[in-house]
Amino acid sequence: MKSISIVGLEKNTGKTETLNYVLKKINKTIGITSIGIDGESIDQVTSTPKPEIEIKEGTIFATTEKFYKQKRFTSEILSIEDDLRTSLGRIVIARALEKGKVILAGPQSANKIKILIDRLIKYGAELVLIDGALSRLSPASPVITDAMILATGAALSLNLNELVKKTKHIVNLIQLDESELNEQLVNLEDGIYVIKDNIEKLPINSLLSFDKLEKHILEYGEKFYITGALTDRFIKYLTKQKDLSNIELIVKDFTKIFLTPETYNIFVKKGGSIKVLKKTRLIAITINPYSPKGYVLNSQEIKRRLKDVIDLPIINVREDELCLN
Amino acid sequence: MFELNYILQKLAIISPLGQKKLNNLDFITDKEMISKELNKIEETITFINSFPDNVEKIKLNLMYIKDITNILERLKNGYILDDIELFELKYFAYYYEKIRKHVELSFLDKPSLEKVFQILDPDNEKLPTFYIYDSYSNELREIRKKRKKSSEEEKELLYQKELEIEEKLREEITNKISNHIEKIEKAINDVSELDFVLAKSFLALQKGFVKPEFSDNIEYESLFNPVIKDKLIEENKDFQPIDIKLFNGVTLLTGANMTGKTVILKTIALSQYLFQYGFYVPAKKAKIKPISKVFLISGDYQSTLNGLSSYAAEMVKLNEILEYIKEKNNVLILLDELARNTNPHEGKLIVKAVIEILKNHNSISLITTHFNNVADENIRKLRIKGIRKDKLKDNIIPENINDIIDYSLIEEKEEIVPEEALTIAKLLKVDNNLIQIIERLKKEENSNE
Numbered sequence: 001m002k003s004i005s006i007v008g009l010e011k012n013t014g015k016t017e018t019l020n021y022v023l024k025k026i027n028k029t030i031g032i033t034s035i036g037i038d039g040e041s042i043d044q045v046t047s048t049p050k051p052e053i054e055i056k057e058g059t060i061f062a063t064t065e066k067f068y069k070q071k072r073f074t075s076e077i078l079s080i081e082d083d084l085r086t087s088l089g090r091i092v093i094a095r096a097l098e099k100g101k102v103i104l105a106g107p108q109s110a111n112k113i114k115i116l117i118d119r120l121i122k123y124g125a126e127l128v129l130i131d132g133a134l135s136r137l138s139p140a141s142p143v144i145t146d147a148m149i150l151a152t153g154a155a156l157s158l159n160l161n162e163l164v165k166k167t168k169h170i171v172n173l174i175q176l177d178e179s180e181l182n183e184q185l186v187n188l189e190d191g192i193y194v195i196k197d198n199i200e201k202l203p204i205n206s207l208l209s210f211d212k213l214e215k216h217i218l219e220y221g222e223k224f225y226i227t228g229a230l231t232d233r234f235i236k237y238l239t240k241q242k243d244l245s246n247i248e249l250i251v252k253d254f255t256k257i258f259l260t261p262e263t264y265n266i267f268v269k270k271g272g273s274i275k276v277l278k279k280t281r282l283i284a285i286t287i288n289p290y291s292p293k294g295y296v297l298n299s300q301e302i303k304r305r306l307k308d309v310i311d312l313p314i315i316n317v318r319e320d321e322l323c324l325n
Numbered sequence: 326m327f328e329l330n331y332i333l334q335k336l337a338i339i340s341p342l343g344q345k346k347l348n349n350l351d352f353i354t355d356k357e358m359i360s361k362e363l364n365k366i367e368e369t370i371t372f373i374n375s376f377p378d379n380v381e382k383i384k385l386n387l388m389y390i391k392d393i394t395n396i397l398e399r400l401k402n403g404y405i406l407d408d409i410e411l412f413e414l415k416y417f418a419y420y421y422e423k424i425r426k427h428v429e430l431s432f433l434d435k436p437s438l439e440k441v442f443q444i445l446d447p448d449n450e451k452l453p454t455f456y457i458y459d460s461y462s463n464e465l466r467e468i469r470k471k472r473k474k475s476s477e478e479e480k481e482l483l484y485q486k487e488l489e490i491e492e493k494l495r496e497e498i499t500n501k502i503s504n505h506i507e508k509i510e511k512a513i514n515d516v517s518e519l520d521f522v523l524a525k526s527f528l529a530l531q532k533g534f535v536k537p538e539f540s541d542n543i544e545y546e547s548l549f550n551p552v553i554k555d556k557l558i559e560e561n562k563d564f565q566p567i568d569i570k571l572f573n574g575v576t577l578l579t580g581a582n583m584t585g586k587t588v589i590l591k592t593i594a595l596s597q598y599l600f601q602y603g604f605y606v607p608a609k610k611a612k613i614k615p616i617s618k619v620f621l622i623s624g625d626y627q628s629t630l631n632g633l634s635s636y637a638a639e640m641v642k643l644n645e646i647l648e649y650i651k652e653k654n655n656v657l658i659l660l661d662e663l664a665r666n667t668n669p670h671e672g673k674l675i676v677k678a679v680i681e682i683l684k685n686h687n688s689i690s691l692i693t694t695h696f697n698n699v700a701d702e703n704i705r706k707l708r709i710k711g712i713r714k715d716k717l718k719d720n721i722i723p724e725n726i727n728d729i730i731d732y733s734l735i736e737e738k739e740e741i742v743p744e745e746a747l748t749i750a751k752l753l754k755v756d757n758n759l760i761q762i763i764e765r766l767k768k769e770e771n772s773n774e
Contacts (some may be wrong), residue, residue, distance in 0.1 A: 080416075309749050
């Protein structure tokens with residue numbers, strides 16, 4: 001395992017705390033960066049203070065020139081990556097010579113993140129942590145890493161039932177099986193494809209316009225590959241059918257699925273299945289019982305309820321010890 | 326010019342500094358300066374052949390070279406460099422030194438940047454990494470030590486103090502480095518020169534270019550068009566090179582369709598550009614003179630000059646040439662089937678008039694045409710041999726039409742415009758009905774005369 005992404009289910013579900021926690025607990029030379037801009041000391045959306053990322057002495061970190069100049073500890077510049085430019089300048093790779101806090105910002109595209117992971121390893125990182133984004137807007141999906149940690153918590157919902165349901169739902173999606181066809185599909189241009197003996201492109205570019213098709217989409221076939229977003233509206237349309245037992249939908253990865261738990265469950269109950277081109281190994285779930293609005297949920301209760309439905313280590317970053325296999 | 330861009334894109338330039346050199350390419354008209362550039366390539370080719378291992382190491386280290394001219398500018402203007410700039414300078418010096426040790430070329434300055442590197446490497450680690458090292462100052466070392474053990478409040482105070490010391494040190498370091506500004510500048514120039522010359526030399530080696538000699542005329546032996554040659558090689562075919570000599574005044578070039586008149590003009594233009602940009606040229610032997618400007622009128626201008634018909638666009642271009650040669654001598658003028666898009670009667674008169682103007686001008690002009698009787702006996706005439714009669718029996722398809730054409734040039738006393746349009750149309754298997762009508766009309770025309 002060379003790289004782990006840390007993904008928050010919602011803003012302030014404790015992703016940064018989870019990162020700090022993993023950084024503290026793992027006894028390896030860590031390389032660390034972020035997809036896009038994150039780790040700002042003030043969250044730009046909710047204006048709540050976010051803990052900065054505190055790195056240990058010896059950590060190899062990558063951030064932009066602008067944020068590098070703002071860090072407040074001694075560190076040694078190892079490399080400046082001209083080909084990994086961002087709107088905030090080039091990427092600087094440096095080694096922390098003491099512990100300190102830094103704002104991380106990496107490139108936005110999946111390809112560049114991959115390159116950066118390799119470079120961090122080249123400069124001595126034994127394990128690379130990626131501060132991942134889970135957003136429609138992020139072009140880089142966290143599945144590019146070997147493994148993933150999911151951060152959930154009170155910020156997602158103050159209703160414990162809701163929180164468990166939503167978390168379980170995302171876990172289901174992350175754990176969807178990979179399609180056996182991924183080699184044939186991975187390089188196809190954007191669009192919707194029907195898969196029979198051969199692979200044919202449908203005359204629509206995204207599911208936003210599926211109702212413009214001449215026939216009902218299921219008259220074209222039973223197996224579809226969708227390069228873009230899999231929308232709730234589309235699945236609701238499909239679930240009007242009685243039986244979906246031969247229907248298979250393939251998407252790039254779980255971040256392309258925008259379904260409510262209810263819609264997804266009905267689709268699966270009627271026999272439909274969703275597969276992905278690439279999945280990553282989910283290794284743990286961290287919880288943050290504190291909501292940005294100041295409420296605190298009972299962390300023992302959250303843990304117990306999540307454990308009932310999810311077979312993964314559930315860690316309270318404020319209390320527990322980490323054991324990764 | 327498309328061909329020129331194609332060749333320049335083939336250059337294996339490695340560093341952004343070499344790329345900069347290419348982007349600022351000058352059309353050189355001074356003989357001495359061209360000669361200097363060509364000699365650099367000659368020396369570099371010898372170096373490549375004698376020390377291939379060194380060249381490999383140079384190329385490897387050139388990959389790490391970045392453009393630090395903005396840092397040099399900041400040094401010159403007395404700015405204090407920040408950590409990132411100091412890092413980039415050290416990184417440059419590190420890889421520059423690795424390159425310098427492997428280079429043996431007389432036209433480079435080869436200044437040493439060892440001193441610069443040492444200033445930025447106080448611990449003698451010999452690594453291309455950087456921070457304000459403890460060993461720059463005892464005070465800094467003490468503060469950093471103390472900060473590790475102090476409380477949060479004290480830490481903040483100590484950190485402020487540390488920032489002040491670091492800033493003072495940056496100033497000191499920058500001042501020390503400033504003593505070497507000249508060397509840094511020369512090193513930057515050396516690297517861009519080296520990268521560029523290596524690329525030019527490898528291009529010459531790979532494409533079989535030759536070092537041109539100087540002459541008062543333009544003379545090529547086995548001139549070839551590298552763009553078309555590359556394409557033919559892909560199809561497992563050969564390019565037939567040609568020999569050509571051009572003197573001051575007008576030379577008229579005739580040849581049937583598809584026999585490569587346009588290619589000859591374009592190749593001569595390309596080669597002249599390469600020569601005056603300081604490159605070797607695509608031939609076995611070349612004797613060239615530097616000229617003040619190349620003019621090539623070829624093809625359809627309708628798309629390039631908006632709103633004008635191809636005839637009008639051609640006239641605009643022609644006028645540009647006529648204006649230019651009023652002021653200046655020693656131009657290379659290449660005209661491809663001038664006035665082909667207007668009626669043959671007036672077209673012919675235009676060509677005749679242009680020849681009259683150009684024949685006594687102190688410039689070299691090469692004009693291709695399909696018109697008959699445009700030049701008197703004093704105008705030099707070249708003809709492309711064209712279709713090989715002995716090969717005509719072979720089964721001809723458009724793809725192998727090249728095989729039946731002899732592209733070489735012969736000098737003619739008389740003006741002979743080959744009438745092979747019909748032959749070629751037949752070879753291309755154009756509709757038989759049309760061919761028969763043309764033949765009938767031709768017969769009628771002949772019997773009327």
